[in-house]
Amino acid sequence: MQLFAVSLATMILLFLAALQIALAAGAPFGRLAWGGEHRVLPLKQRIASVAAIAIYAFVASFPLQKAGIATIWPASWIEPGIWIIACYFAVSIGLNLISRSQPERLVMTTAATVLAILFFIVALS
Numbered sequence: 326m327q328l329f330a331v332s333l334a335t336m337i338l339l340f341l342a343a344l345q346i347a348l349a350a351g352a353p354f355g356r357l358a359w360g361g362e363h364r365v366l367p368l369k370q371r372i373a374s375v376a377a378i379a380i381y382a383f384v385a386s387f388p389l390q391k392a393g394i395a396t397i398w399p400a401s402w403i404e405p406g407i408w409i410i411a412c413y414f415a416v417s418i419g420l421n422l423i424s425r426s427q428p429e430r431l432v433m434t435t436a437a438t439v440l441a442i443l444f445f446i447v448a449l450s
Contacts, residue, residue, distance in 0.1 A: 327450035331392040334443040335385050337436055342381045349374040357433065361426020384410050388447045404448070411444035 348354055349371045355363040359370045366374065387406045389395040398406070414437050421434040 330446040331388040345374040361429040414441035
């Protein structure tokens, strides 16, 4: 179950990173992120999208290390890191639910919910 959860979480994070790459490049998917206020993101939000890519890579590295697929961080960081990330995704469910953008609520709330569940599965395994 752990490997399935890690694999699915990694695939979702890769999808979200691809979305952020597209947003940073000026693709008209802005309604899906950053509050959904702009169809094409302004410069500051494009910069934030680039930062989000790095954050998704950081987040993905923890379950990948727990599953033995990567070795990046000190072993003592992995368990607390996974719990912190799982809680972050749980909180982000509510934050995405209050977005004014219906597309963002639909896509990002779903992604946050699935990621929270998957990270809790990994944390408990």
